[in-house]
Every structure is written in structure tokens, then in C-alpha cells.
Amino acid sequence: MSGHTRVSQVRRGxxxxxxxxxxxxxxxxxxxxxxxxxxFIVPPLTMVAREFVHAWQFDHLLFHTGVxxxxxxxxxxxxxxxxxxxxYLLGMSPTAEFVLSPYLLALQIAxxxxxxxxxxxxxxxxxxxxxxxxxxxxxxxxxxxxxTAIRGVDPDLINLARSFKxxxxxxxxxxxxxxxxxxxxxxxxxxxxxxxxxxxxxxxVGGNTGLGYLLTFGExxxxxxxxxxxxxxxxxxxxxxxxGVILVERRVLHYLPARSANRGL
Amino acid sequence: xxxxxVVRLEYSNVTMxxxxxxxxxxxxxxDVSFAVHDGEVxxxxxxxxxxxxTLLNIGSGLTAPSAGIALVDGERVEGAxxxxxxxxxxDLLLPWxxxxxxxxxxxxxxxxxxxxRKKRAEKLLASxxxxxxxxxxxxxxxxxxxxxxxxxxxxxxxPHVLLLDEPFSAVDAQTRMVLQRDLAQTxxxxxxxxxxxxxxxxxxxxxxxxxxxxxxxxGTIIDEIAIDLPHRDDPFARRHDPKVNDYxxxxxxRLEISRVAIESQAAEGAA
Numbered sequence: 001m002s003g004h005t006r007v008s009q010v011r012r013g014x015x016x017x018x019x020x021x022x023x024x025x026x027x028x029x030x031x032x033x034x035x036x037x038x039x040f041i042v043p044p045l046t047m048v049a050r051e052f053v054h055a056w057q058f059d060h061l062l063f064h065t066g067v068x069x070x071x072x073x074x075x076x077x078x079x080x081x082x083x084x085x086x087x088y089l090l091g092m093s094p095t096a097e098f099v100l101s102p103y104l105l106a107l108q109i110a111x112x113x114x115x116x117x118x119x120x121x122x123x124x125x126x127x128x129x130x131x132x133x134x135x136x137x138x139x140x141x142x143x144x145x146x147x148t149a150i151r152g153v154d155p156d157l158i159n160l161a162r163s164f165k166x167x168x169x170x171x172x173x174x175x176x177x178x179x180x181x182x183x184x185x186x187x188x189x190x191x192x193x194x195x196x197x198x199x200x201x202x203x204x205v206g207g208n209t210g211l212g213y214l215l216t217f218g219e220x221x222x223x224x225x226x227x228x229x230x231x232x233x234x235x236x237x238x239x240x241x242x243x244g245v246i247l248v249e250r251r252v253l254h255y256l257p258a259r260s261a262n263r264g265l
Numbered sequence: 266x267x268x269x270x271v272v273r274l275e276y277s278n279v280t281m282x283x284x285x286x287x288x289x290x291x292x293x294x295x296d297v298s299f300a301v302h303d304g305e306v307x308x309x310x311x312x313x314x315x316x317x318x319t320l321l322n323i324g325s326g327l328t329a330p331s332a333g334i335a336l337v338d339g340e341r342v343e344g345a346x347x348x349x350x351x352x353x354x355x356d357l358l359l360p361w362x363x364x365x366x367x368x369x370x371x372x373x374x375x376x377x378x379x380x381x382r383k384k385r386a387e388k389l390l391a392s393x394x395x396x397x398x399x400x401x402x403x404x405x406x407x408x409x410x411x412x413x414x415x416x417x418x419x420x421x422x423x424p425h426v427l428l429l430d431e432p433f434s435a436v437d438a439q440t441r442m443v444l445q446r447d448l449a450q451t452x453x454x455x456x457x458x459x460x461x462x463x464x465x466x467x468x469x470x471x472x473x474x475x476x477x478x479x480x481x482x483x484g485t486i487i488d489e490i491a492i493d494l495p496h497r498d499d500p501f502a503r504r505h506d507p508k509v510n511d512y513x514x515x516x517x518x519r520l521e522i523s524r525v526a527i528e529s530q531a532a533e534g535a536a
Contacts, residue, residue, distance in 0.1 A: 160357050163325050164374040164422060165345045174374065178361045255361045257404040 043225040048232070051225030059214065059226075065233050068199055068211040071127050072241060075134025076195040080188055082135065083142030088180075090143075091150025092172070104143075112137040113201040120206040130202030130210065137198035138191035145187030149180035182256065185249040192245045196238040211237070271338075273458040274301040274324060274349075274426045278333035281319050292483035293319045296333070299477060299486060301426070304456045306449075306497065308469035310516060311479030317462045319484075321428045324460065325351045337426055347375065350424035354431045356415040358403040364414055365390065365399035371422040382421075389417040393447065409440035413447060420451065427452070427459040434464065441465075445472060445500045453498035470512045471500035478519045488519050 029045040031037075039047060055061040090097040112133060119129030153176055161171045203212025211230045218226030281294040294316035301307045309317050322328040323335050326345045335342040337349055350371065358367045368386040377385075390396045393413045403411055412433065419427060432448070433441040449472055452459055463469050469476045470492055478488040492512060496502040503509055 154355075154357070156353060156355060157357055157359075159322075159327050160351075160353075161370075161374060162327060163345050163349070163351055164371040165347055166374045170374055174370070175359070178359065181361070255402045255404075 040222060040224050043228060048225045048228045051223070052229050052232075055214070055226060055229055059217075061214070061229070061233070064209060064211050064214050065237065067127065067209045068196075068203065068234070069237055071130045071199045071202075071210065072134060072195045072237060075131040075199060076138050076192060076241065078131070079135040079138025079195065080142045080191055083139040083187070083191070084146050084184060086139075087143040087146025087184075088150060088172075088176075091147045091176075091180075097147070107136075108140050108144075112198065116202045116205045119202070125207040127207075127209070129205075130199045130207070130212075133202045134195045134198035137194045141190040141194065142184065142187040145183040146180050149183040150176055153179050182253055185245065185253065188245050189242060189249075192241040193238050195241065196234060200234060271303040272300045272336075273303050273305075273338060274460060275299070275336040275339075276320065276324070276333070277336065279320065279323060279330045279335060280332040281316065281323065281328070282331045294330075295483040295485050297484070297486055298333075299489070301458055301460055303458055305475065306452055306459045306461060306473045308461045308463055308473040308476045309479060310463060310466065310469050310476060310520065311484060312481045312520065313464075314482055315479045316482065316484035317479060318430055321351060321430050321460070321462060324426070324428050325349050347422065348425040349428060350419045350422050350426075351428040351430065352415055352419045352432045354433075354435050356403070356408075356411040358411055358414060358418075360403055362402075363399065364395065364401050364403070364406070367403065367414055368417045368421050370418055375422060385421050385423075386417075389421055390414075392451070393417055407440075408436045409444060412436055412444060416444075416448065416451070420455070420457075425458060427457055429459060429461045431462055431464065433468070441468075442500070448472065449498050449500050466513045466516045467504070467509065469516065470494075470509050471503040472497070476512075476516060478516065490515065490519075 025045055032039065032042040032044055090100065115136060116129060116133050119132050123129045157175050158171060161175050166174065200212040203210035204216055207213055211234050215227055215230040218230060276297050276299055279294060279297045280292065282290045282292050285291050297320060309320065311317055319328065323330050324342065326342045326349065337346050359370065365386045368389055369382040372382045372385060386399070387396070390399050395410065395413060398406060398410065433444045436444065445468060461472060473492055474497060476490045476492060477486050478490070479485065480487045490512065494503055494506055494508060
């Protein structure tokens with residue numbers, strides 16, 4: 001039933017969506033000259049494409065993308081693991097939450113990207129400060145979602161497990177942990193895009209690798225097409241990371257009703 | 266009818282008080298004593314908030330009474346007990362587990378070997394005509410089926426005593442009658458002992474050997490009515506017995522439902 005409407009939605013929506021993309025590309029290609037905008041302000045599509053090939057051949061575009069991807073992956077993995085761990089810990093110990101919550105709140109309010117220069121002072125122009133910013137920025141959405149999920153577990157479910165003489169560990173692994181999965185994935189989705197932000201800010205601040213570096217390099221040379229290429233690549237990296245989370249989520253949360261329908265990405 | 270031999274479940278002078286913020290204590294249940302014998306089905310009826318569910322929590326060992334003791338098989342209940350299993354109005358099925366895996370939850374927690382768990386789940390699902398759904402997920406099933414799976418999960422741990430807290434109040438009237446028959450047949454076939462909390466007077470009369478009537482808070486037992494009718498394993502047959510209505514009328518009078526209703530209306534009007 002819902003699958004049917006979904007199919008007809010795709011049938012009607014896909015051409016419109018593709019037409020919109022074509023219109024966007026056309027506007028990018030011919031719009032600037034039409035309005036007399038010089039190409040060093042908004043380079044047309046073909047110029048950016050040419051720069052992409054050039055950067056691939058001579059500016060190690062693939063290498064810089066690889067560095068950024070690696071930093072994003074490591075930062076995202078560590079940040080979510082750490083966030084989930086602290087979320088479970090605080091969720092199960094109200095005392096720990098009471099003691100730590102003001103400090104966690106302060107850290108959450110502080111703009112994480114502002115730590116980037118500090119981390120570079122500490123760790124130099126390596127990949128580590130970039131990873132650390134990503135870890136910090138991914139940590140919060142995952143931690144908060146896991147904590148809220150653990151708090152929200154139906155007490156009757158816990159009582160059911162207790163009535164079967166479940167141990168604390170069994171209650172966690174059989175009830176609490178699986179219950180926290182859907183909110184945790186919501187946090188991971190947010191985290192996957194934020195990880196890219198954290199890494200890029202780190203790369204912008206210092207170092208000579210990564211797409212963020214390429215961005216500042218292009219800026220320094222007034223090479224606007226290169227800036228555009230970097231932005232496009234960063235968007236791709238974020239998109240792929242987000243898609244990766246969605247794919248894993250679909251596998252893990254396959255039991256949820258009507259997951260694919262009416263949900264899009 | 267039922268041999269009143271072994272006492273399976275007993276409450277002895279059970280009192281339960283709850284601390285209330287800034288308003289002293291609230292006595293939910295006062296000095297309740299009764300016993301349920303082996304193979305007997307006893308219903309507990311009473312107005313809302315009279316502490317019926319509190320008694321059930323005490324029997325299952327989830328809450329400790331303020332005074333008095335609960336006993337299962339003659340042993341004092343202290344913490345959860347493997348011989349008692351409860352079932353609530355909510356089915357409490359885990360959405361990430363298949364039907365069979367849900368039925369096996371209790372025996373998995375109790376660390377029975379996997380082969381034995383599967384055997385029990387298969388047998389129970391077959392007896393409830395749910396075998397073909399064993400690989401389904403709960404969201405794919407109707408409310409009545411879900412509640413039957415919850416009953417199967419309760420029976421899978423092979424408890425001596427079942428504590429049932431309004432198990433069928435969330436399903437529609439016709440499904441409820443079918444579920445009541447399934448429960449009655451299962452309890453009778455397996456000779457299980459059960460304490461059933463219900464608001465439904467007909468449910469109490471058609472499913473039980475005895476009905477205990479509780480007063481409003483603080484809840485105490487004000488009457489005990491033995492249901493002296495055949496067919497405890499077949500509520501449909503009992504429903505045809507005109508005496509069922511006499512029992513229901515007697516319970517209604519005992520609960521003073523008409524007076525309570527008028528009083529609560531008056532209170533609402535005054536407020």
C-alpha cells in the first residue's frame with residue numbers, strides 16, 4: 001500500500017528533481033556572464049570542471065581528499081564511540097549525570113571549532129588536532145541521544161526483565177542497548193556531517209594537507225575554481241559519510257515498520 | 266472442584282505505604298491476607314487506585330511490602346522469583362525481536378540451552394495457532410496476537426504462579442473473549458495457579474474459581490465470593506449460564522459502583 005504510493009512518488013518526482021538539477025547547472029554555467037559577474041567571483045561550471053581535472057593531475061586532489069576522509073572516519077568513529085560510552089554511563093548512573101552535567105553542558109555550549117587553534121598549538125601541524133576537533137563535535141549529538149534513550153526506556157520493560165531474574169548486564173544488553181539504537185542512529189547521522197565540519201576547520205587553521213588546506217591554498221592564489229572544487233569535494237565526503245550511516249542504520253533497524261516509505265533520507 | 270491442597274501464593278498481613286513529597290505517606294494497601302491454592306484462578310477486583318497492581322508487584326518480588334510478607338510455594342518473596350511470571354495490559358514485546366525470540370526472552374534470561382528454548386517457543390506458538398508467525402516482527406501483528414505472544418512468553422518460563430494485571434483490557438471486546446478462552450484453557454490444561462486483576466466483572470466471574478473484592482484506598486479485602494459454576498476452562502459456556510449474571514450483579518453491588526459513580530460525578534460538579 002505505502003510501497004505503491006512510494007513508487008508512484010518516485011515516478012512523478014524523479015524527472016522533476018533531475019530537471020531542477022539541470023536548471024541549476026545551466027544557471028551556474030551561463031548565469032554569471034548573463035549578469036556580468038566576473039569569473040574570478042563565480043567561475044562557470046565548465047571552468048570548475050577543468051580545475052578539477054587540473055587539481056587531480058597536478059595538485060594531489062586525490063591525496064588531499066584521502067587525508068580528509070581518513071580524518072573524518074577516525075574522528076567520527078572515536079567521537080561516536082566515546083559519545084555512546086558516556087551516554088550509557090550517565091544514563092545508568094543518575095549520580096554521575098548530576099555531577100558531570102554542568103561541565104558537559106558548558107562544553108556543549110562552547111563552540112567546538114574554536115578549539116582548533118589550541119589543538120594545533122598542542123599537537124602541531126599533524127592530523128591529530130583535526131581528528132580531535134571532529135571527536136569533540138561528534139561526541140555531543142551521540143551522547144545526548146543515547147542518554148535520553150536510556151532515560152526513556154519503559155520501566156515496565158525493565159520490570160519484565162527483572163521478573164525473569166535478569167542481571168544488570170542482561171537488562172542492559174537485552175533491553176536498554178537495543179532500545180537506544182534508533183535515537184543513537186539519529187545522533188550518528190548528525191555526527192557524520194558534523195565530523196566533516198570539525199576536520200575542515202582544523203585543516204583551515206593549520207597544516208598542509210587535506211581539502212581544507214586546498215581551500216585556503218586556492219584562496220591565497222585567488223584561484224576561485226579551486227575553492228569551488230574543494231567545496232564540492234567536501235560536500236561529497238559529507239554526503240558519503242551520511243549515506244554510510246543510513247545504510248548501516250537500515251540494516252540494524254530493519255525491524256522498524258515502514259522504514260523505507262515516506263522517509264527519504 | 267479444585268482440590269484445596271497446596272498453597273502456591275499467599276499474602277500475609279501485607280501493607281504498602283508510599284512516601285509522598287511533602288504530604289506524609291500514602292497507604293495504598295492495608296493489612297491484606299489471602300491465599301491462592303494450587304491450580305486455582307483467583308480474580309481481584311476493586312476501584313481504580315485501590316492497590317491491586319501494588320499487590321501484584323509485591324507478589325512478583327519487584328517491590329517489597331512495608332509490612333507483612335508474600336509467600337510463593339511457602340517461601341518468602343524477596344526479589345524476583347523464577348516461579349512467578351507476570352503479564353500486563355501492555356504486551357511489552359521487544360520490537361527488534363521476532364515473535365519466537367520474544368517468546369524465548371524469559372528462558373534466555375534464565376540461561377536455558379538454546380535447543381530447549383526453541384522447543385518451548387515452538388510448542389507454545391503451535392498451541393496458540395501462531396506457529397506460522399514465529400519469524401514475524403511484533404509490528405506486523407494485531408493487538409490480539411501480540412497479547413497472545415505475551416501470554417506465551419509468560420508461560421515459556423513454566424511458572425507455578427501467573428500474575429495477570431488486566432491482560433486483555435487493551436483489546437477489542439470480541440478479541441478479548443477469544444483471548445479469555447485461550448487463557449482459561451491454557452491455565453486449566455497446565456494446572457497453573459493464577460491471580461488475575463481485572464475491572465471486567467464478567468471476566469472475573471467467567472474465568473475464576475474465586476473473586477476477591479477490594480475497597481477503595483487504602484485497599485483491603487472486603488469480600489470473597491466463590492464462583493460455584495462448572496466450565497472454568499470454557500468462558501463461552503459459562504457466559505451462557507444465567508447464574509453468571511447473578512454473580513456479576515452481586516459483585517457490582519459489593520463494589521457500590523452506582524454510588525461511587527454518583528459521588529465522583531458530584532465531586533466533579535463541585536470542582
